[in-house]
Amino acid sequence: MNVRSLVARDVKAAAPFGRLAAGLRAFRPADLLLPLALPAAVLLAWQVTAVNGWLPVQILPPPAMVLSTLHDLIRDGDIAANLKISLWRISLGFALGAGSGLVLGTLLGVSKTLDDYLGPVFKALAQIPSLGWVPVLILIFGLAEALKIVIIAKACLVPTVLATAQGIRNIPRHYLEVARVLRLSGRTRLFKLLIPATLPTVFSGLRLALSHAWIALIVVEMLAAQEGVGYMMVWGRTLFQIDIVIAGMLVIGVIGLAMDTGLARIARRLRGWAPDHG
Amino acid sequence: MSFLRTRRFVMFAAVFAVGLSAARAEPLPETIRFGGFGQGFGKPFGVAVLAIAHVKGFIADEFKDTPVKFEWTYFTGTGPAINEATANGQLDFAQYGGLPNIIGRANGLPTRILLSYGTTTVFGAARTGLPIHSVKDLKGRKVTIAKGTILHWAFLKALEANGLTAKDVTIVDLKAADQLAALAAGSVDASFATSTLLSLRNQGIVNVFHTSRDAGPKTAGFGAITVTDPFQTKYPDATQRVVRGLLRAAEWLSREENREEALQIWAKSGTPYAALKEEFEDQPLKQAYNPRIDEFLVEQYRDAIQFAKEEKLIRNDIDLKKWFESKYLEAGMKDLGLERHWPRRAADGAAVN
Known part of the structure; x- marks a missing residue:
């Protein structure tokens, strides 16, 4: 049982127009942004590592290179x-x-x-x-x-x-x-x-x-x-x-x-x- | 695991930077690290020239008046694993196959080719009872090879020479030891590999229908002993000593009275003695382990680079001139009076002098 459904249940009990309100409240922007915080931090660390050449490019290629490879792989x-x-x-x-x-x-x-x-x-x-x-x-x-x-x-x-x-x-x-x-x-x-x-x-x-x-x-x-x-x-x-x-x-x-x-x-x-x- | 070695990377990068900016030669390193391809049996021994130089102490001899230490690693994962270790900064010298040499270099590994490690006899074997008597009969069959190794190249070249392409067969990518299991279990019809296949033949499981010995020198596996560019820039003296040790090992190999002992040393890698004995039967070891960078070796590399590009194994081209570094080899042969010991070969493999 996750937080969202707990919130939803409380709201359902409290308010007569339960579901709609619960739905609205459940989709706060923060809910979408919070899970992205860690990936963003990792991406930043990755980019910094790549730019500074701390790891050989054969071991950790820069994000842009991975993105272009991903693009090629999808396109082909x-x-x-x-x-x-x-x-x-x-x-x-x-x-x-x-x-x-x-x-x-x-x-x-x-x-x-x-x-x-x-x-x-x-x-x-x-x-x-x-x-x-x-x-x-x-x-x-x-x-x-x-x-x-x-x-x-x-x-x-x-x-x-x-x-x-x-x-x-x-x-x-x-x-x-x-x-x-x-x-x-x-x-x-x-x-x-x-x-x-x-x-x-x-x-x-x-x-x-x-x-x-x-x-x-x-x-x-x-x-x-x-x-x-x-x-x-x-x-x-x-x-x-x-x-x-x-x-x-x-x-x-x-x-x-x-x-x-x-x-x-x-x-x-x-x-x-x-x-x-x- | 690689992330735990960050400090090493930093040191490696620093060494690299120093090497590039100052190109300053230092006396001798504390430790010299060697890597070679293993035979897939998990034994800490290998084959070819490097194993002889290791076990017979030819390289250690060159450093006997110094405190330099040595590390020897033989990789079950063969060439691809050696590339990774080199990128990690864990190896200074490496003996491995031509195709992974090319894949590593094309991806920017700072390797330089010092000398040829010799040739590997390639065998094609099919399960007994199947009507496979030549490469041509492989059409429509399931063939297992270790992709990305020199045997991959050898297999596709053999297909090409017989008017087939990779599309005419189903390729199953397995490591050497798994190939033997797959053949024994009947999951695949044939394999292109080294003399490890001969033990299955001796058990009556497969028939050998192809050997590079019959098909000519250009069909045999080849490869090189490489050094990293930062190492040879920083330690030219140590590099020269190592190459001299390797040449003495190759010279020792070229004397037929040492054949028996050489086979015993190579058998430590896990390849059965009988298989090794047969691989080199009727073939002078002096010919098989010619260390020269000559027209033949260069042509083999040029050919394999072309192949790798066509097969989309590499994305960047390689400048051969900047890759081969033959000055240590030439100086070493001169030091040891071996300038005329091994013949130079023309592009087709025939000796020219």
Whole structure:
């Protein structure tokens, strides 16, 4: 729960024309400018370093050079072509990993027996970093696309399962008791209680999963790929053109932020749709 | 990690500035740092002339009346990693392949070419059972190479000589050790690499269908031993001593009675002894490790620069005249009476005297 939604809730309680006012107040210019303060400071330090030649240009090219490289990469379609492949890998891996993670997490959260059987094994496997799986998975899947998708899916699976199971287990006991007393149907229980109550936790799990997906993507593309944003960065390093590497970092940062913001928006929408359960 | 070395950068920059402004020669450095390409097995030893000069102490001999210390690093990441280390100011001398030499220099690394480190035999191997018997048969196949290294150049040149282009094959970019795994797992059909491939052949996993020994001297891997410009400007005497040590190593190599010992030294790099033995079979080491900067070497570099531009590996041109610095080599050969020891080669690789 972020500051903005807290403010929004207070305002909603206080003022009759709640939403509009909350919306207006939430978009103060300061909200937009504050997050830019640190990047601006970094950019300034970077420019100063470059101008003074404190680092060799081969290690840290000046911002203007990175910008012009980024411009070239966009103009020549390199970014678009690589991004298309990377986003496809992310989407597929995320869909598979998060999808099966929701199912498995629900099962583990609902069934104590299943959790007793699978919980410890799952947690042990989850501790192995994605990179640790690579040698084994290469033997099974070869170097083809399947390898990349599986590694990304695995990276998404773990946080989704943990968050979903946690979300379900954290539903206050008395809610469940009330539901039992009221003899709510399974359907009603699912839509009016389980989903709304677990949504915030599940979505923070999904957001974590998405960031893990990006990490896994870059790892697999650096390891065994011929295209994609991660490979573009490896290639930039091989060619000793660090500006390409930094351009790739910027692209990933912006896209990643956009996706995370998108997920946060969806979460907020869904929370609005679900009845407030305090 | 590189950011932790800021002080070094500052020192490097300062040294650079001093070197440029005053061009003042100083007696001897405290430490001289050497880098060479490793064979991808993580061993602290390398191959070619530098490894001999290191292990047999030829360079240390040249400094035996001084307190100068030496650092030797052999990079698993080969040429590209050596470029990074040089930019970081962590290396004074480096032995690495021609293509990364070019990539580093084109991006503004202050390297100077002192001498040729010799040639690397390039092998093309395909999984057994596949109908691949020549470079021509690679059409439509999955081939793994380490991109950005001299083997990348050698592979595309071999394709070109056989009427193919990079578009006719699927290139999979892997490091040497990973290539062996990929071939063994059947994930790729063929590879262009060094004699490391021979151990897979001995296990019956691949067949060798191409060697640069059969295809001619211009198809072999090449490269140089470089020095950073600030170092050679500041320490001309130390640079001369190092080059003399390297020449003595090359001369030692050229004597056939030392072949066995040389192979043993190179095997420390992790490349199996048997593979090294076969790589140099029927080939005089004097010919393979000719240190000269002659028409042949210059032409190989000119050709590879052209290639790098066509493949968009470099964005800037390189002035070859300003890059080669042969005065240390010439003086060293004279000092040691080796002026006529190695033949000069014409552009096509044939000895002219």
